Amino acid sequence: MSDDEPSENISGGDAGGGSPAAFGAAANPASRAEAVVDALGDLYWRKAYGGQDAFECLVRTILSQNTSDKASQPAHDALMARYGPGGPEWNGDLAASLADAARDELAETISGAGLYNVKSERILALAERVVEEYGGADGFDAFVRDEDPRRIRETLLEMNGVGPKTADCVLLFAGGRGGVFPVDTHVHRISRRMGLAPAGADHEGVREALETGVPAGKCGFGHTAMIQFGREYCTAREPACLEGPEACPLYDRCDRVGIDELAGEAVDPSEAVADE
Structure with missing residues (x-):
């Protein structure tokens, strides 16, 4: 983890607002994006947001x-x-x-x-x-x-x-609005790397893909938990998967676009597609 990154996403931690909520994992997720968000909820937290000034x-x-x-x-x-x-x-x-x-x-x-x-x-x-x-x-x-x-x-x-x-x-x-999935640099990278959005999608393209594939009530904690996952596991240059399948808890759910496990290298997903 970079020295510039705090250890915890404040929006997901105790000081980040919102309240724990019992969003159950779907027995048959409607999309891969929902399955990933459910897994992130198991790994980190499930919260409902809203109420901040x-x-x-x-x-x-x-x-x-x-x-x-x-x-x-x-x-x-x-x-x-x-x-x-x-x-x-x-x-x-x-x-x-x-x-x-x-x-x-x-x-x-x-x-x-x-x-x-x-x-x-x-x-x-x-x-x-x-x-x-x-x-x-x-x-x-x-x-x-x-x-x-x-x-x-x-x-x-x-x-x-x-x-x-x-x-x-x-x-x-x-506003506490369901169905809103903000896209920061972590969400943008991870969604394209995992194959949840097109490799060349811009931030708006990623947002549209996630808001289409993730149920409204799960978008909030999907956003904050994906940021935490990006800090702990799916970093830009040294994602955990480069250490082997066992190093990443979402390895089996990921397309690893832009990841060369043999060479031990990771590039932006858009670069990987451009090179094909």
Whole structure:
């Protein structure tokens, strides 16, 4: 595991929100993707997500872009200590507090997350928009909780700095919407390596394949557990399968696209297909 990766995916751990849920493994899975998610649930956790504050979730996800939990979590904690409840810059609403923040001070506060100048500008712009259009964090939370998911996703994607993964994380962790399977770098790599999505699929292609093949209630824990699996077993360059079939608990469920076990090498699945 890279030194930049924390040992546990915070979204799946005790501090990650959600609650344990008894999603039973299917006796006859409707797809290979469902069978893999069931196996991941046996290996890690089965949780139902939702209930996080939508604006804070949006900010947290912005902080996590192009960095790890190891770096983004302290930045989030520092931001909340300064601009959240009880903090010196708190004025009763997180969006309003951040909308009033000085950009250089916010950038310094979140500097541990990397790309802090860009992220501070994005957070300020998002805070200003949320205050202007929804009256603050509570109004935005109600929008994410109650509005049609398609409209929420379209609205989020119109916001500067919000891509598909960020939008889907807000829908999952704040809105508690079933059938949402956010695709990060781990999910993108593993799904194509295992053959759950086409080897050349982009993030949206992987999302569509997973949301088609995995029952709605299982998408949330499928996302968080697959990230954990990517950290522990299915890493980019040194996946466990290179050590032998017994080293990976999902070996028999995987197509190992891009894996050369004899040479002990792993490449991106899209590269493997391009070389054929």
